[in-house]
Amino acid sequence: MIVRLPERSIATYLTLAFSGLTVVLTVALAEAIGAAAGDEIKAGIGQGLTELALQTADKLDRGMAERYREVRLMSRNQVLIAEDGPLDKRRAILNDRQATYHWYAWIGLAGLDGKVRLATQGMLEGADVSKRPWFRNALAGTYVGDVHEAVLLARLLPSPDNEPKRFVDIAFPYSDADGKPAGVVGAHLSWQWAREVQQSVMQFPQSAGGPAPGRRNMEALIVGGDSVVLLGPTGLQGQKLDTAAARAVLSGATGHTLETWPDGRQYLVGYAKTRGYNAYPGLGWSIMVRQSVDDAYAPVRTIQRRVLWTGAALAALFSVLGLLLARRLARPMAALAASAGRVGRGEAMAVELGDGGRHGYAEVTQLAGALNALVSNLLGKTEELNELNRSLEQRVAQRTDDLERALAQVRAEQRRVQTIIDSAQDAFVGLDLQGRITDWNGAAEHMFGWSHAEVAGKPLEDFLIPARYRDHYVKAMRGFNELGDADLLNRRLERIVVNRAGQEVPVEVTVGLAGSRDQYFFSAFLHDISERKKVEQMKNEFISTVSHELRTPMTSIRASLSMLASGVAGDLPDDTKQLIDIAHASCERLVRLVNDVLDIEKMESGKMEFDFQPQALLPLARTAIDDVQGSAAHAGVTLALEEGPDAAAACAQVDHDRLIQVVVNLLSNAVKFSPPGGRVTVTVERLADGGDWAVIRVADQGPGIPDAFRDRIFQKFAQADSTDTRQKGGTGLGLSICKSIVERHGGAIAFTSEAGRGTEFTVRLKAAGPA
Structure with missing residues (x-):
């Protein structure tokens, strides 16, 4: 009731x-x-x-x-x-x-x-x-x-x-x-x-x-x-x-x-x-x-x-004011509510106001009309709603099945990738963009001594980076995050890390950027190269020892053969003199080889000393030309010095003897590969090309550098494989020595070459004030 x-x-x-x-x-x-x-x-x-x-x-x-x-x-x-x-x-x-x-x-x-x-x-x-x-x-x-x-x-x-x-x-x-x-x-x-x-x-x-x-x-x-x-x-x-x-x-x-x-x-x-x-x-x-x-x-x-x-x-x-106003507003609303209740109970099919709407007002009348329209539409929409619910249930079930299959596929792919990483022989380390460790495979645990649980979520520099390199590492991370500097990505680099025992371990590391835009992370594979470094050290020590041991007897042999070739022992038969000249030339070549090997060994070990002083480049170029003038005349090649723009102002902080060694090596190569009657040009200039540079150029009229040899021309013992090149002789160390010396000066060496028209080597040094 x-x-x-x-x-x-x-x-x-x-x-x-x-x-x-x-x-x-x-x-x-x-x-x-x-x-x-x-x-x-x-x-x-x-x-x-x-x-x-x-x-x-x-x-x-x-x-x-x-x-x-x-x-x-x-x-x-x-x-x-x-x-x-x-x-x-x-x-x-x-x-x-x-x-x-x-x-x-x-x-x-x-x-x-x-x-x-x-x-x-x-x-x-x-x-x-x-x-x-x-x-x-x-x-x-x-x-x-x-x-x-x-x-x-x-x-x-x-x-x-x-x-x-x-x-x-x-x-x-x-x-x-x-x-x-x-x-x-x-x-x-x-x-x-x-x-x-x-x-x-x-x-x-x-x-x-x-x-x-x-x-x-x-x-x-x-x-x-x-x-x-x-x-x-x-x-x-x-x-x-x-x-x-x-x-x-x-x-x-x-x-x-x-x-x-x-x-x-x-x-x-x-x-x-x-x-x-x-x-x-x-x-x-x-x-x-x-x-x-x-x-x-x-x-x-x-x-x-x-x-x-x-x-x-x-x-x-x-x-008090609200009490009076509420009483006035409540009357038509109560009548409307009673009528709506009758509709809800099925006693009526339309909402009506009591007293013919005399005590109502515009909003109540509009509400009654809206309720009547709603009631009339409600019955028509009920069946549509029921059909839509049935269709929606089917689609939800289908989408749920699709989502479960996609999720299973993603999980399988994650397990596959994780299996590959865990089974890799190289150590794998994952880092977020703040440098915190996220992944650490079994090879990393074996190589460095820390378990995954010990390092997870902690900064990499607290574990692997030696103290003397930590500032550089932090600057590199800041440069990537703030400036987008990605020079170290996807390159094979050699670095020094430390293990749990505090021992430094040389590694070869490749760093990549993986993940989606919202969840990027660094992936790094580290390969222990300790044994390789030991072998390289043994090789360098062997070469250094052999070179030092060879220099003393070779110097005596060269002096003796030079004296014989100059006629100190009197006139020699032509066939004997020819043999002496051949032996003297071969001895000179061997001495150059020993000196080049010793220079390479000094540079790699950091023992080569440099005395940097402000120097004008024109006098250095003239000195180098004088040193090579004899061999150039013997080969029938003309040496010329050209003064480019602001040549007199081309000065740089250089080691006098080492820079002459660079120019002499470049001139010797140019003379060696120039045909008889050819011309080798040395140009000195000062340029403002992206900076203030003092430049030396050495150009020849030789056959040019083969395309297959250009990528390794500055490598040690690198020589073109052609028969003509082998006949020219050489140690294959000259250009490598030139590159090392120029880079120690803070400069750069490069070349351009055209088949049949010659080669030009360019040495760029940061310009300095006059000497």
């Missing part, structure tokens, strides 16, 4: 609900307004403390700047600093200056020997101040000294409050008539001056930023650059301050904060830092103005109470 309440009871419930909501909303709004106003007032109070700190800092800077200017002017006052001037007149100038600003505790002049020549009131005249910081610092170029306690003046100056005398020093050197340093003008400014500045600022109300905070319990502190309180409450003066505000202002910030101080009380603190003024550089003082929270926010609590009571009164008024 359904109990139907009278219309009047429903209206009453609606009006009571409306009135209750009105009360809650009004009170909540009043509370919100009060809170918002309180926040703004709090911000204004904090800003007021900040402005007080800024005003204090500005007054301190301006006051110090004025004293800074005055002392500097005194150091330039020719009457004051003249050693031969009347002593009384000069002392009167100092006394007058002290009288114009009573916080000058002492002003004096000291000679270069540290003896006080002249001082206010005659104090300390004749005293030795050479050990005092203000004297030494002024001569060293530092003209302002921070707060310190009096030393020599402690007994001479009165102290009514029995507190230790403290000064700020300002001192400038002065010069004699010849402009040479003659002494120092120094002034001790009483630190009581800062207390006067502090009190003068605190006496004036805040001019902007909201209501001025009450002056009750407001305290100002001056803190030095070492966080020690120079001026402030008795309990804090001389103490080192470590609070959030102190750290913030020490870093140069300006603002305010709410924090708990060492005394356990909460304070609102405004802070600012002195910046200097005009020529005065500043001493890095920090100004902090604090006030207890209870005193600072007392105006806020008063305003919030007023807002709350006003809100309560408005809530009561709106409740």
Whole structure:
């Protein structure tokens, strides 16, 4: 059985609900307004403390700047600093200056020997101040000294409050008539001056930023650059301050904060830092103005109470108005609800308003029409909805099956990739873009000694990177993330890493970038090349030993054959002389081979020494041409030196002998491969092609370099495979030596070649000033 309440009871419930909501909303709004106003007032109070700190800092800077200017002017006052001037007149100038600003505790002049020549009131005249910081610092170029306690003046100056005398020093050197340093003008400014500045600022109300905070319990502190309180409450003066505000202002910030101080009380603190003024550089003082929270926010609590009571009164008024309005609105809504209930129970097929709609209004009439349209469409849409539900269930089932199959395929692919990585013989390390380890296969565990669980999620540099390379590694990671520098990707590199035992391990590493755009990561395969390095070291040591052992007998043999070839033993038969010449030429070639091998070994071991000096390249080119002139004439080849653009200004920081060795090697190769009657040209020039370069070019008219040989032309023992090249002879080390020497100079060597028309080698060196 359904109990139907009278219309009047429903209206009453609606009006009571409306009135209750009105009360809650009004009170909540009043509370919100009060809170918002309180926040703004709090911000204004904090800003007021900040402005007080800024005003204090500005007054301190301006006051110090004025004293800074005055002392500097005194150091330039020719009457004051003249050693031969009347002593009384000069002392009167100092006394007058002290009288114009009573916080000058002492002003004096000291000679270069540290003896006080002249001082206010005659104090300390004749005293030795050479050990005092203000004297030494002024001569060293530092003209302002921070707060310190009096030393020599402690007994001479009165102290009514029995507190230790403290000064700020300002001192400038002065010069004699010849402009040479003659002494120092120094002034001790009483630190009581800062207390006067502090009190003068605190006496004036805040001019902007909201209501001025009450002056009750407001305290100002001056803190030095070492966080020690120079001026402030008795309990804090001389103490080192470590609070959030102190750290913030020490870093140069300006603002305010709410924090708990060492005394356990909460304070609102405004802070600012002195910046200097005009020529005065500043001493890095920090100004902090604090006030207890209870005193600072007392105006806020008063305003919030007023807002709350006003809100309560408005809530009561709106409740009465809402009660009257709700009763009027509830009548047609109740009739509409009753009619809609009949439709819902099937008693009617349309929604109708009671009393023919006389007590309704436009919105209720429109709502009744909309409900009727909804009812008429509802029956037609019900069947469509049922059909759509059946179709949707089928499609969801199909999509679920497809998703499960795709997920299974992805998981299988992940397992396959992981199996490949785990079974790889080389160590595999995966890193995210921040350098944290994400993957670490079994080979990596075996090679380095750490398990996957020990390294996962931790920075790579904490494990594998030697300490001397960590800065370079961090810079490389930053360069990739910030600048997109990908020069090291997909290249085979040799690097040094360390294992768990702290042993350095040479590895060959290939780094790639994998993953999707949202989840990129580095993949690195590391191959242990320790054995290969040992073999290379043994090979280099063997070559070095053999070369050194061969040089001594070869030198003797070359000298003996040279003497025989020059006729020291008399005229020799033609066939014997021919054999001697062949032996002498072969010996020369073998000596060059030994020297080239020794040069290569020195460069690879880092033992080749260079003496870099600014050199003009034209004289070096002429010297190299002279060295090769004999062999060129014997081969019927002409050597020519051409001066390109700004050739006379082509200078660079080079090792004279090594650069000549480079040019001689290039000329020898050019002569070797030039036909009889050919011409080899050496060009010197200075270019501005992407920089300032000094350039040497060596061009021949030979057959050119074969295409198949060009990629390895600068490799050790590299020679073209043609028969003609083998007949020319050579060690195959010359161009490799040239490349190493040029790169040690910070330059580059390159070539261009055209079949049948010759080859041109170019040496580019960073240009320097004239020698």
